[in-house]
Amino acid sequence: MRVDASADRFLQIDHIERALANPRLREEWLADPQTLVVGGGSNILFVTERIGKVVGIKAADHGFVDEGETILAFAEAGLGLDDWVRLTTAQGLYGLERLAEIPGTVGAAPIQNVGAYGMQLCDVLDSVELWDRQKQVLLHWTAEQCQLSYRNSRFKSEPNRWLVLRVWVRLHKKPPADWPNFSYPGLADEADAYLMTKKSPMSALAASDMAEIVTRVRRKKLPDWRQLLPGSLGSFFHNPIVSLQHANKLKANWPDVPLYALDDPDSVKLSAGWLIEQAGWRGRIFGAAGVYDRHALVLINRGGADGKEILQLAEAIEADVWRHFAVQIKTEPMIV
Ligand code: EPU
Numbered sequence: 001m002r003v004d005a006s007a008d009r010f011l012q013i014d015h016i017e018r019a020l021a022n023p024r025l026r027e028e029w030l031a032d033p034q035t036l037v038v039g040g041g042s043n044i045l046f047v048t049e050r051i052g053k054v055v056g057i058k059a060a061d062h063g064f065v066d067e068g069e070t071i072l073a074f075a076e077a078g079l080g081l082d083d084w085v086r087l088t089t090a091q092g093l094y095g096l097e098r099l100a101e102i103p104g105t106v107g108a109a110p111i112q113n114v115g116a117y118g119m120q121l122c123d124v125l126d127s128v129e130l131w132d133r134q135k136q137v138l139l140h141w142t143a144e145q146c147q148l149s150y151r152n153s154r155f156k157s158e159p160n161r162w163l164v165l166r167v168w169v170r171l172h173k174k175p176p177a178d179w180p181n182f183s184y185p186g187l188a189d190e191a192d193a194y195l196m197t198k199k200s201p202m203s204a205l206a207a208s209d210m211a212e213i214v215t216r217v218r219r220k221k222l223p224d225w226r227q228l229l230p231g232s233l234g235s236f237f238h239n240p241i242v243s244l245q246h247a248n249k250l251k252a253n254w255p256d257v258p259l260y261a262l263d264d265p266d267s268v269k270l271s272a273g274w275l276i277e278q279a280g281w282r283g284r285i286f287g288a289a290g291v292y293d294r295h296a297l298v299l300i301n302r303g304g305a306d307g308k309e310i311l312q313l314a315e316a317i318e319a320d321v322w323r324h325f326a327v328q329i330k331t332e333p334m335i336v
Helices: 016-020 023-030 081-090 187-198 207-221 244-253 272-278 307-325
Strands: 006-013 036-038 050-057 062-067 070-076 125-132 137-142 162-172 241-243 259-261 267-270 289-291 299-301
Touching (some): 016 023, 081 207, 187 207, 244 259, 244 267, 299 307
Parallel strands (some): 006 050
Antiparallel strands (some): 062 070, 125 162, 241 267, 289 299
């Protein structure tokens, strides 16, 4: 979000096993629940400007085990998630391509079960190697044990307990049965334009092409995280889930409201971006902060905003969405 924050002490882990063999690091740093673990810092809003101890993993080794039709690929927590997507898709492997262009590290990906364009990490996750900061033991959890759901996991519900060390995913050498799946709005049009410039037929579409198509769609909707400004952390709110009864009431008043069916027939998912736009917030300026003009779910730092200002903006939006629609939207990033 490009707000200023500094750590009194920062510890960077370059080699995981060597670091965990060090009792001082385990006890003084990791066992202290006050120590903040950061990945890329791209999904954190710092409201406080001073933090005591911060740990970051820099170790970024990666590799795979060939299991015939599938590949078990691993990456250490410090590798950029986007780098991992590019590395695996360049090798012709299918599975991570829709997670292209998401900022942050591999280690942060399971915490909120990152997802985009019709997939989530849980669709490919095999297991996660972890350090239990409280009990000071190494664990290797299956995907099920991580309890990933929409933008949530067991790690998120027990903050300051887990340090993700390595992530394992199962990738495929051949395209999946529904390849290429362009059901997410916007992908099909972008794919047509992309294939036209590449002068390549749809039948030749590879995993790396899908990563490129997703990248182009993201760049049209979201600020470029490689640039300094505007600062953003992607979606600032979760898409809310409401009862079918409430959704029907909304539909009666706003016939265009987008409604997404869920496995539970009594609940419906709404688009927070739509609600915020309808409440009149898209593109609005709020001091040095604001709402991105290309996507109402994205709050921005236009330069010089602090965390408190951004949080105030978020609270004003939340209250206004409640006033208009009686829908509670909840913030998505980690707020420190
Ligand atoms: N919409 C509007 N106005 C807006 C923005 C969106 O009306 O200003 C409506 C439109 O109807 C649009 C719908 O909302 O069709 C959905 O918008 P979009 O496809 O951009 O997806 P989203 O639900 O807003 C989610 C994720 C994104 C992810 C995209 C694509 C959440 C909280 N966000 O956004 O994730 O990239 O889908 O899969 O689930 C992130 O988590 O930081 C993030 C960017």
